[in-house]
Amino acid sequence: MESIESRLLALHARYAPLSTGETASYIPELMRANPDHFALSLTTVDGLTTSVGDDSIAFSLQSISKPFVYGLALNEIGREKLLSSVGVEPSGEAFNSIVELEKTTHRPYNPMINSGAIAITGLLAQISTTPLIDRILSLLGDCAGRSIENPLRIDQAVFQSEKATAHRNRSIAHLLRHFNVIGDAIESSLDCYFQQCSILANTRDLSMMAATLANGGVNPLTKEVVLAPQHVRDILSVMFTCGMYDSAGEWAFHVGLPAKSGVSGGLITVVPGVMGIATYSPRIDSKGHSLRGVRAITDLASDLQLSVFTSTSLQGRELATP
Ligand code: GLU
DSSP: OOOHHHHHHHHHHHHTTOOOSBOOOSSGGGGGSOTTOOEEEEEETTSOEEEEESTTOOEEOGGGGHHHHHHHHHHHTOHHHHHHHSOOOOOOSOTTOSOOBOTTTOOBSOTTSHHHHHHHHHHHHHHOSSOHHHHHHHHHHHHHTOOTTSOOEEOHHHHHHHHHHOHHHHHHHHHHHHTTSSOSOHHHHHHHHHHHHTEEEOHHHHHHHHHHHHTTTBOTTTOOBOSOHHHHHHHHHHHHHHTTGGGHHHHHHHTOSOEEEOTTSEEEEEETTTEEEEEEOOOBOTTSOBHHHHHHHHHHHHHTTOOTTSOTTTTTTTOOOO
16 A cells, blocks of 8 residues: 555645746735745644745745634624624635625625635634634644743734725725624734634644644644534534535536635645645745645545545545555
């Protein structure tokens, strides 16, 4: 049976030459990423990480922060109250679409697009008695298995770059304020949202974060209960239906796994009960997904029959221990 490491090496060799796509430009600082960087990491629910390529390169999470902050909100605001403010319906629109509010309720469609994520950060900020960004850093650090001596950090240059150019997200926030989804603290909520998007991590961290979701909210290495299992189920549901924006249907069809991508070129994929996978390559397509990452995960899911709709006797059957 082929080992996981040789599978990852083969995927790396297959897609490293792919040179289509560009680094994201609408956040100017993201353009500075090295387009040749490419990393694939995988962590099983037993806590074993296998990794190839540029897996020590830290990059800003961007939208990969969204499922985790949604988990924080499920815990602190509660499922029903949160649902009355942010829906769980795929929007079929681009991540930064301005027409992201439901027609009658004026809720953002879901927590994985900018309007929903900005609403969630705004709602959490309203009830937070300590700086919200510190709690977000701590939650994500616990998912990544980072120690107190080695916490996750914010890329200040990316944060300032997004803050200075975020006219579209600022208009979304004002629309949310207009419909009373969030309160008056628009700029401070947006600052927190931009900071959460600017948190730095590498693919080893991210595969552990994805594995924490695969493991029902328990970090596979530290064994810490980071998220409640019922919240993880909700997070994975919205990642499945909404995590890949306007290509969520294609992704569900070809890959069949909950996933979340970010415009910096990161992508996490969760195989529930089995493992978390993270890829990084900053060349993105017109929908904001990493070109190499999407291809590599599509191949891996197909080779190992990882789709959640694969008959359970076949799913992950060829998964050898690393
Ligand atoms: N910070 C980015 C934004 O709000 C995140 C977008 C993404 O990664 O999809 O525009």
